[in-house]
Structures are given as structure tokens and as C-alpha cells.
Amino acid sequence: HVRRFLTSKEEFHAFLRAGSEPGGQVGAEGEDEKKEKDKEKKEEEEEQVSSCLSEPPAKRVRAEDLGQDGENQEGAGAEEKEHPERKRARGQNKSRPCMKPNHYEQSRLCPSVTQGCPGKCFFGPRCRFLHDVGEYLAGKPSDLGQRCVLFDTFGRCPYGVTCRFARAHLGDGHQNIVNTALAQQWEGKLLVRNNLSKDLQHRLRKRKFVFPKAEEYLRGLKPRGGDGKGGKATGEQEVSNCAAPQEGLGDGDSHECPVLQEQGEDPKAGALQSPSSRGDGVAPSVPTVGPLTDEDVTKLRPCEKKKLEIQGKLYLAPLTTCGNLPFRRICKRFGADVTCGEMAVCTNLLQGQSSEWALLKRHHTEDIFGVQLEGAFPDTMTKCAELLNRTIEVDFVDINVGCPIDLVYKKGGGCALMTRSNKFEQIVRGMNSVLDVPLTVKIRTGVQEKINVAHKIIPKIREWGASMVTLHGRSREQRYTRSADWEYIAECARIASPMPLFGNGDILSYEDANRAMEMGVSGIMIARQVPVGALIKPWLFTEIKEQRHWDISSGERFDILKDFTNYGLEHWGSDTQGVEKTRKFLLEWLSFLCRYIPVGLLEHLPQRINERPPYYLGRDYLETLMASQNVDDWIKISELLLGPVPPSFTFLPKHKANSYR
Secondary structure, three states: OHHHOOHHHHHHHHHHHHHHOOOOOOOOOHHHHHHHHHHHHHHHHHHHHHOOOOOOOHHHHHHHEEEEOOOEEEOHHHHHHHHHHHHOOOOOOOOOOOOOOOHHOOOOOOOOHHHHHHHHOOOOHOOOOOOOOHHHOOOOOOOOOOOOOOHHHHOOOOOOHHHHOOOHOOHHOOOOOOOOHHHHHHHHOEEEEOOOOOOHHHHHHHOOOOOOOOHHHHHOOOOOOOOOOOEEEEEOOOOOOOOOHHHHHHHHHOOOOOOOOOOOOOOOOHHHOOOOOOOOOOOOOOOOOOOOOOOOOOOOOOOOOOOOOOOEEEEEEOOOOOOOHHHHHHHHOOOEEEEEEEEEHHHHOOOOOHHHHHOOOOOOOOEEEEEEEEEHHHHHHHHHHHHHHOOOOOOEEEEEOOOOHHHHHHHOHHHHHHHHHHHHHHHHHHHHOOOOEEEEEEEEOOOOOOOHHHHHHHHHHHHHHOOEEEOOOOOOOOOOOOOOHHHHHHHHHHHHOOOEEEOOOOOOOHHHHHHHHHOOOEEEOOOOOOOOOOOOOOOOOHHHHHHHOOOOOHHHHHHHHHHHHHHHHHHHHHHHHHHHHHHHHHHHOOOOOEEEEEEHHHOOOOOOOOOOOEEOOOHHHHHHOOOOOOOHHHHHHHHHHHHOOOOOOOOOOOEEEEOOO
């Protein structure tokens, strides 16, 4: 079927510019169209340099000339000339413009006015925000719609006059209207858990939070020899010659985080906080405040820990940037059984950074939920595990030993832990000793492309006390290119038994999922990585459970985006900052969604995850628009949902999509 929909790059963009329906005069070779094509070609060449959206020549050469070992065997001189362009096409857009949502609003209303108590502004005359509602409204951008999702859902919009849909709930004198009957239905219900309380944040910043269990474990890690070499760990309490306290305590916890403007919320009771307020860093092994219970002095035996019963379930992988709470809600609706928060850096959590704690938030619909931690040293990882064990509600904690990016790898975290077995063991044993919930580990096949080491590490991870391993079937050097090695994943699953092993990589259809389960894994992780499964088609979970290919229409896909924006406005807010933050994450997601090819257009099913989609005209204008890899078209889709972008708006996707080379 796809051949009659295929088109050229020029005709594709001309069709979108014209805004016409399929079957129109898009393919006509008139003089006007030729001029338009030439003009568009120039613009696209400029876009290539500025936003790296088009495939660079170096990538095409590499795809054609790749040798068996993955290296370009011919044309070394030509490759050197094209090297700068190829470099732009790899990894992240690190120099992309950083425009924070609060920059789009010059004059902001003081929160005390929004909350209905203007006379109680803490800063008084020194406050830099507006207190005059009339003055604020004179400069406020126009409303984006007639209905406010917060008011319609909860009966009250906490953003009042600052809401970008305020006309739906503002009465005389700019008073915020409340639907009492609807608001009472939600009263007392905690919709989002795992928020950072002000008290906990203060104590973390001042280092007044103590870690009795972690300190007890770390005291057993003191070096027992003077040769300075890292030795093999022999038990939970003693490891010879590790020097962990010097590396971890000196480097990881010594810097206090900068004070952030955005503050956390305050849902947790004091009972979940640390039992002592001493700030000297020396913690007693047993809490000294409150009655002494058996729980304080008796450790849980491994058989008494909560079990992680997720064999055969669909696991949505931790998603950096795109795996936010609204996106996870979308995936839950389509059938994801297990969800996990975005990768959080343990040192940032220990410093009380609001932005990092936001990654731990859990929606009430996420019934099996875990968090993923990244770190390089036993002290910070063990302390962080104890902190989370006492302050948030999770069903498991995952260690990220699969992150390939240089920023993490060069500091000894992510994939680097696979080569630092001594530190890796100390981290797993330490975290397992302080957690009351299961500990899981996510790894890759290895660091180097042709040297697999996962099969050697997995039995050790089982011995150290982990409850489950997830294996991504690529090495660090492969990143997300080439196909995942499911034969090797199957071999590792046999070695891991009886410990569950989940497989990860290249799942984009129910047939891929069926083949993966036949390999003997305990379950499959639908991942965020480039190439991605869940980000290209979040309805993949439904396809797997119903064992069918879903020819989803452009209207249904647009409704999914509409739901995402509603969830985003609920989560991030309906004021200007919340709207622009929702737009930012929507655009990041659209940079992946454009790679989906509708089932009804495919000549052969299913779509392969490593194939670059060709230029094609969809069955209607919206389907074609959603297939565009042009940033301007993504912005156009966002404007259909969230209104026009601010005058100074810029966007460049985080990832350069090197997965199709």
C-alpha cells in the first residue's frame, strides 16, 4: 500500500505548506511550485545547520559504507572532511537555547494574591511580583480557551486570575469561582504522592538528616589493608581495601546545592522524617527519639521483604525527559502494568533539589511504581536509598547501570559500574541492606561492542541480593544503534534463573513482544531509548495485550495528544509557566511520535524500529502533519492544543536521533 502514498521531500513540505487535502494539486509541476520548492530547499538547508533535523551527508555515507565491524572502511579522507557534520548528528543538542517557562512572562502576580491573601505577602514592600490584579491583567496574554481542565475536573482552579483559561472560572471582581459539589468529591484525596516537603528539604540542605542504617553499613567498608588496591568484596559488612568513604563522602556530599526558586510541596507527615535533628554527621545506629520497637533493632530477613511479583507484566522503562508523569498516565491507560520514574541522580536528591525530587512523583493510578537512581559510590547511593525508604512510597528501587552518556560514564556511574565490580557490589549490598522494598538493576550487554560481560555479572548481582535484572541487548558503544541481541538476552535469562530477568530492546509490535517472550525472559521492558517503542506508539501496550495491529487514525492520535496536554496542565499548572512547560514536553514527545508509520500505509507489517520512515502523504492532512520531522510543524501541532507560542519562543529537540544511521 505504501507506494501510492510515497512522495518526495519537496512535495511533502509543499503539501503541508499549502494546507490542502490529499488528492489535490500538490504534485503539479507548475512554475509557482518550482519557485516554492527552490525557496523551501534553501530554508531546509539553513534548518539543517541550525536544528540538525535533516539527515547529514556523513550519516548517509556511513550507512552505505559500514564494514562488518561497524567502521567505515573506505573514504577515510572524505570522512575526515565531513566529520564536523557527523558530530552534529550524534547524541544530544548540547548547545540548544535554554528558554525556561518563567521567562515567557515579564510581570508575574504575587502567589499571595493568587491564593487569596494579598495582605500576607512574606516579603512585603520588597516583593518583586505584582500585587495589583488590574495591572497584572493589563499585561497578561489573552486566554487560550473557554474551558479550564482543572476547574472541570476538580471544581476549583488554584491558579485563579493567572490561569490561561481563567474566563471559565472568574466571576465579578476577578473572584475565583468554586464548584463546591465537585471540589468536595476530591477533598482529602492525595492524587500525586512522593512530594518533597519544605521541612525535609531544609534538613537535607542543612545536612541535618541522619542515616543510621547507611552509616552502620558504611562503617563496615573501611579498608583493612595498606596496599591501596581495590579488593574483592567478601560480605555485606566488610570489603577489603575499598576506600569508599574517601571517594564518596569527600566528593559526593560536600557541596551544598544552590537555593532554587521552585519549592516542593508538603504532603508528608513528620513521622516519615529523620528521628534526629543533629547536624554533626555522626548518627547513632539506633534512633533515640520515640519508643524503641522491634523494627528499630531487628533487620528484615530477605524472605520477609516485600516481593516484586511482575513476571509476565509489561514494564514501561524509566524515561529521561519524556517519561514524565503525564506520559506515564497515557501509557497506564493503554495497558502498561509497571511504571518507573525518570532517572534521578542520588547526590541531587541528597541535596534536596526540587527539580530532582520532582522525578520521584507518583500518580495515584500507578499501582506498581518504582524509582531509578544513578550514582557511582556506595556512600551516596546507600544514603539515598535509606532516605527514599523513609520518605516516599515505592514498590521497588532500580539502579541504573545502563546509562551510556559520557556525563554519567566518566564519573563512574551508569555503564561504568559494570567495569567497577568492587564498587558495584558495595552499592548493591548497601542499598539492599537499607531498603524494605525489592532492589532491581538495569544493565547493558557490556561496555565494548564485541565484548559481552553481562553473563558474568548477572550471577554476582543475584548473589548480592538484587530481586531482578533488566538487560538491554546492546553495549555502551552501540548506544541505541543496530539491533538488540535477543539471543544473548535469552542466554543471560537462563543464567539468571531463578532470579527474574526482563529483556529490553527493539519492541515495536506485538509480534516483537511474542518473539521476546519465547526467548525465556520473565517479562519485557518497553523502553524509552532511541530507537523507542513506547514513545513512538504508546498504544503498543494495547496491541501486545490484544495481539493485534492497531491502525489508529490521526484523529485518535490527536486525542492522545489532547489528553497529554490536559494531564500536563493538571501536573504543571494552567498558568503561563505550566502551559509552556507542558508545551516543551509535548514537543519533545512529538520529536519521537513523527517516526510512526500508520499500519494502513505499510506494505509489510510490522514497522521495523531501526528503519527511517520515508517521506509519505498520509490519508488526511493531520496524518501528514504528524509525520513531519520539521520543528515548525511540531510547533504547529502544539498550537492546535495550547494556543499560539510566545513571541520569543524557540525549541530544539534534546536528541539528534542518530538511531537510523
